[in-house]
Structure formats: structure tokens, C-alpha cells
């Protein structure tokens with residue numbers, strides 16, 4: 028038992044592999060040091076940067092090293108945020124080090140540079156290179172970093188020589204501690220660049236008023252309460268978020284608002300700037316490292332009242348947090364699919380509970396799990412059934428693509444046959460809308476020119492060399508691209524098997540649709556929004572601004588165009604191939620389709636003119652469409668819930684998805700099968716009896732980025748039991764260097 032005067036601290040190094048370590052707090056540091064601050068600690072022969080997780084009075088350890096230095100003047104993470112990190116690590120079967128690597132911006136977690144300091148004394152046993160290194164150190168005025176020194180001695184033996192010098196005590200190598208940067212100002216030019224529109228004054232509708240009153244009441248009384256704001260598109264949900272956030276600020280509290288993708292909703296940022304001038308922080312992945320650093324510091328220092336951010340902003344270091352908002356809570360982009368696999372929407376609810384404040388989730392198309400939480404009373408449901416100013420929801424119809432006699436255009440042999448199915452109804456509506464000077468939105472959830480290239484003689488399909496998927500033809504770039512790994516090749520019509528110029532584009536994408544619409548509507552201003560058209564920084568926002576100002580007549584795009592925009596000139600919405608998302612092998616396919624179509628439909632008729640929606644499908648009888656047409660989320664929810672119950676999928680069960688990945692197909696398969704057997708064996712134990720093991724089976728995308736993939740799905744009713752088994756699998760899985768096991772708790776993407 029060891030007892031130090033200043034006590035001990037549990038310190039974690041932000042790295043996936045490391046567990047917290049105990050260090051002694053020297054008495055001279057104990058006044059300044061707080062939980063959540065970064066410290067310099069000895070680690071092996073090095074000095075590293077760690078974060079203090081908690082203080083402990085005593086330790087069982089015999090030998091405890093001392094904290095060398097405190098690096099922050101105030102905590103970078105407050106205690107409730109640390110508890111959120113711990114909760115996240117436990118629930119998502121990760122480590123606190125990995126969570127912190129996600130939470131802390133790079134400038135706070137990067138390995139500090141190692142420096143080489145010269146020691147006094149004579150070291151006669153030095154070799155020639157070592158003599159030269161010592162001479163350079165003696166001649167230099169400052170202590171150089173290892174890297175700088177290595178650059179000067181461009182010699183393969185440098186590191187070995189330096190190692191020898193350190194061992195004989197001639198030099199010390201340690202990390203140079205970096206302190207918290209001085210206060211940096213937000214770039215005022217960047218803030219001014221956004222011209223806030225004049226605030227329109229209006230009074231809330233009765234429904235809005237009732238919903239807001241409930242949230243405000245909770246804000247006044249304090250404490251945790253999860254609210255769900257279910258309101259049809261254009262019913263004024265955003266207005267409620269903003270007013271609740273204003274209410275929180277009046278009470279001296281800060282708010283966090285999460286949205287799926289910041290660049291897609293510049294309007295919301297305008298509205299925030301207008302209501303909280305100079306007090307808005309923004310956090311998302313498209314920021315440059317410098318911007319991110321500035322924003323983070325502004326938030327840590329409490330210089331902002333509201334923080335707007337995407338997924339990872341759920342970990343924003345806000346103190347005095349009084350309200351969390353998650354807009355479009357159903358959006359799959361809240362789910363992180365790589366590294367630390369978490370769901371920011373779910374973590375927002377957990378964070379609210381830890382902070383003890385209200386959280387407000389909102390959507391016109393709630394996730395099935397969320398609406399089930401409303402039904403069961405876990406969430407307080409707030410409803411907006413009407414659009415503001417009594418605007419009607421758009422009138423929607425389906426067009427059956429199977430009756431496409433109009434589509435069989437003869438095309439000259441060897442030319443493109445991959446026409447976009449545009450029904451006469453949709454064409455007429457487009458022409459009419461254009462003639463009336465109104466805007467149209469055309470949705471096709473597939474980018475590129477053609478879905479793939481196929482040989483019309485032998486049937487060969489051009490596939491990615493690294494992934495088990497076809498490559499997509501991008502005509503403007505004259506390339507074929509893999510949409511999964513990004514690999515590309517020059518496009519050619521040469522079939523590799525026949526050697527003939529017989530490769531033809533099959534299946535249409537947005538690039539082709541844009542071209543067809545230009546031909547159909549001469550003189551119309553047609554633009555396209557997808558990941559290809561908006562690659563450059565800021566180009567997306569420019570496009571949305573033009574769209575908002577009515578400078579674009581027809582906007583074609585992927586799911587990017589379905590989100591959030593509130594543009595009053597849009598009166599026609601067309602979905603060209605509404606089945607694309609329905610045919611994905613995923614139990615959420617119908618939910619996703621309902622959400623995409625209802626959201627894109629919801630863009631229509633937000634101004635004075637009523638809106639119209641045309642949905643083209645090969646499967647008009649599918650229950651999803653009837654509910655989209657009648658704007659009946661609750662009807663869809665009821666039908667979908669029965670389907671989920673019958674097949675025992677969430678919300679009736681919890682899932683954990685295990686994926687084995689590796690470069691050797693046989694090894695991956697063998698390990699997946701071993702793991703599958705082990706899991707089935709475990710399930711014989713009474714404590715795991717409720718768990719069902721599905722698979723192992725090859726993943727639908729069997730190979731991705733050169734790695735083969737096999738998967739196992741665990742289903743269970745009790746999350747703790749399920750996580751228990753999945754966690755055991757993680758440690759029990761045979762360690763093999765070639766195959767990695769990834770576990771995804773509450774998975775979204777199981778392709």
C-alpha cells in the first residue's frame with residue numbers, strides 16, 4: 028500500500044490500446060491539478076501526455092511514478108463529459124483511450140515532440156557517429172527534437188547510435204510538453220461572411236406554443252427529460268429548438284444542437300447567428316485543424332452559448348450544459364461506422380441524463396426505435412400535425428415503372444442504352460413547373476453516369492479489384508470508380524474477356540439524369556448536388572444558396588437534397604427510382620425508404636404555391652409507398668412495427684454485429700466459423716439462453732478494400748446480457764495477426 032501526500036491520479040493516454048495508469052500527484056501540483064486536465068507523465072523511458080480521469084487516495088501499487096507537469100490551466104473535459112466517455116467505452120465495447128482519441132481534437136492529443144538533451148560527462152566508448160551527434164548537441168544553442176537531429180544525420184544508423192547514447196547516459200530523450208495554446212480569437216471575417224437574413228417576426232402556432240411550453244417548463248424545473256418533437260415537414264420544429272435554446276440561455280445555460288451534416292443546412296447557421304450573435308460555436312469534420320482548434324477553445328472557455336455540430340459534437344466540451352437538441356434524429360449519419368462505432372443521437376440522450384437536463388429529439392420521420400420509445404412513454408411526445416400558416420402537405424402519387432412502354436426507345440447499336448426512366452407524367456410536370464417559373468427537385472439516390480459497365484456479348488461486368496462490387500461509370504471524368512473504396516480506372520468500352528468494344532453503361536445515375544434533363548428542358552438552369560459535384564470546400568454551400576435564391580430551376584441529386592432545406596419556390600419533387608433503397612438487404616430498408624421519400628417530398632410546397640410529388644417505382648404495391656402518399660407516418664410505423672415484431676428485429680431485440688476481416692479469405696472464414704461455434708457453445712449457459720446467433724456468413728459486400736469479410740449477428744432482448752457475450756467474444760476470439768474482429772453495437776450498416 029502506498030500513500031502519497033498529494034494523493035494519486037488515474038491518468039489515461041489517448042490511444043486505443045492503453046488502460047488508465049496510476050501516478051502520484053506531487054504536493055506542489057495538487058492545488059492546480061483538476062480532473063479533466065492534461066498532464067505530462069513518465070511512460071517507460073519516455074514522457075507522454077495523459078488526461079487525469081480521477082483522483083484516488085491510495086493505491087495497492089508498490090512503485091508509483093510522479094506526474095511531471097500540469098499542461099492545462101482549466102480542464103479540457105469536465106467530469107460529466109468524462110463520465111460520458113466512460114459510458115461510451117463500456118457500452119460500445121471500446122476502451123476509454125479510444126474514446127478520448129475521438130473526443131479530443133488532434134492538437135490536444137498528438138504525441139508531443141521528443142527532444143534530445145545533452146548530459147555532462149565524458150563518454151569515451153562512443154562510436155564515430157555518436158561523437159558527431161554529441162558534437163552537434165554541444166554546438167547547438169537549443170535542445171533539438173529527435174526528428175530535427177535525424178534530418179541532420181541522414182544516416183541509417185542514426186537511431187541506433189542515439190539509442191546507445193541514451194543507454195550510456197550521454198543524453199536524455201524526453202517529450203517536450205506543449206501547453207494549452209494562448210487564447211486565439213475567432214476570425215471575425217469568417218463570422219461576417221455569413222449575412223444573416225432579417226429576422227421574420229411571427230407568433231407561434233397553438234401547437235408550437237404547447238410543445239415549447241412543455242420544454243420550457245422542464246428547463247425551469249430542472250432535471251432530465253427526453254422529449255420527442257414529431258412534426259410534419261415545414262411544421263416549424265426548428266423554431267421550437269431555437270426558442271428553447273433562448274430559454275436555456277436566459278437561465279444561464281448553454282445548448283448543444285446536433286444536425287446530420289452542417290454544410291447541407293447553412294440556413295440553420297444563419298438563424299443561430301441571428302439569435303445568438305457572436306455566441307455560436309460550430310464543430311464538424313470539415314473544419315481545418317486550425318479552425319477546429321479555435322472553435323474547441325471557444326467552447327472550453329465558455330465563450331459561446333450554443334454549439335452547432337455534427338455527430339462527434341455530442342462530445343463537445345460544454346460546461347453548464349442545459350439543453351441538447353438532435354435535429355433529424357432518424358438520420359443514419361449520426362451513426363459512426365469506423366473506429367469507435369457509436370450513435371450520437373443515443374449518446375445525446377445519455378449525456379442529458381448524466382448532466383441532468385432535457386434533451387429534445389426531432390423529426391418528421393422518426394426512427395422506429397425512437398417512436399417506440401414515445402409509445403412506451405419513455406420519451407415525452409410533442410406533436411406538430413400541421414404545417415405553419417395552414418400550408419397543405421404536397422399531393423403525392425406513384426408512377427408504375429413496369430408499364431414503361433414509353434421507355435423502350437431504340438438506341439443505335441453500341442451507343443448508350445442506359446436511359447433514365449422519366450415517365451411522361453414527370454416530364455410534363457417538369458415542363459409545366461418550369462414554364463410557371465417554379466423550382467423542381469429531382470431525386471435519384473445513385474451518383475455517377477451509369478451504375479456499371481457490362482459487355483453486351485459475354486455479360487462481363489467491370490468490378491473493383493479491391494471490393495466485391497461493380498465499378499460505377501463517371502462520364503464527365505471518363506473514369507470508372509469504386510464507390511466503396513474510391514479506386515478508379517480510365518473508362519473504356521473494351522471488354523477484357525471478349526477484347527471487343529462491347530462494354531455498355533447499364534443503369535442510370537445522377538450525372539446521366541442531369542444530362543437528360545438539360546435536353547428535356549432547354550434553357551432551364553439545371554444543377555446537380557451529390558458527392559461528385561460538391562467536392563470542393565464551400566461549393567456545396569454556394570449551390571444551396573443559389574437554390575435558395577431561386578437561381579436554379581431544376582436541382583438533381585442524391586440523398587443530399589432530401590435534407591432540411593426550406594425553399595419556398597419548390598413546388599415539384601420527383602423521385603426517379605424510388606426502389607433503390609428498398610432493395611438493400613437490410614431490415615431497415617423500408618424505414619429508410621419511407622424517410623428518404625417523405626423528407627424529399629417535404630421540400631415541396633413550403634411557400635405560397637402548393638407542392639406536388641411524383642414517385643416512380645417498380646413496386647408500387649409495397650406498403651411503404653401508400654404511407655408516403657398519405658403522409659401517414661403513424662400508419663407506416665404500425666405496419667413496420669409488425670414486421671419487426673414478426674422477425675424479432677429492433678425495437679423488439681437488441682443487436683450486436685461481429686465482423687471478421689482480413690486479407691486471406693480462408694483465414695477469415697475459419698476464424699468466423701470458430702467464433703460462431705464458440706458463441707453457440709456459450710449460449711448453452713443459462714445466462715445467455717435468450718441470445719440468438721445468426722451466421723457466420725459472408726458479408727453482403729464480401730470483400731472491401733482488399734479485405735474479406737464474414738459476419739455474425741447476435742440478437743437478444745437484454746442489452747446487458749448481449750453486451751456481456753459480445754464483450755467476451757472480443758477477448759475470447761483467437762488472436763490471429765491476419766484477422767481482425769470488429770464489434771458494432773446497435774448496428775446500422777450491415778453490408
Ligand code: ADP
Pocket residue numbers: 229230231232235258259260261262263264265266267415416593
Ligand atoms: P421544420 O423544421 O419543421 O421543417 P421550420 O422550423 O424550418 O420547419 O419552419 C418552416 C418555415 O416556417 C421557416 O421558414 C420558419 O421560419 C417558418 N415558421 C416557423 N414557425 C412559424 C410560425 N409560427 N408562423 C410563421 N412561420 C413560421
Ligand code: ZN
Pocket residue numbers: 491492493494509510511512513514732
Ligand atoms: Zn473498391
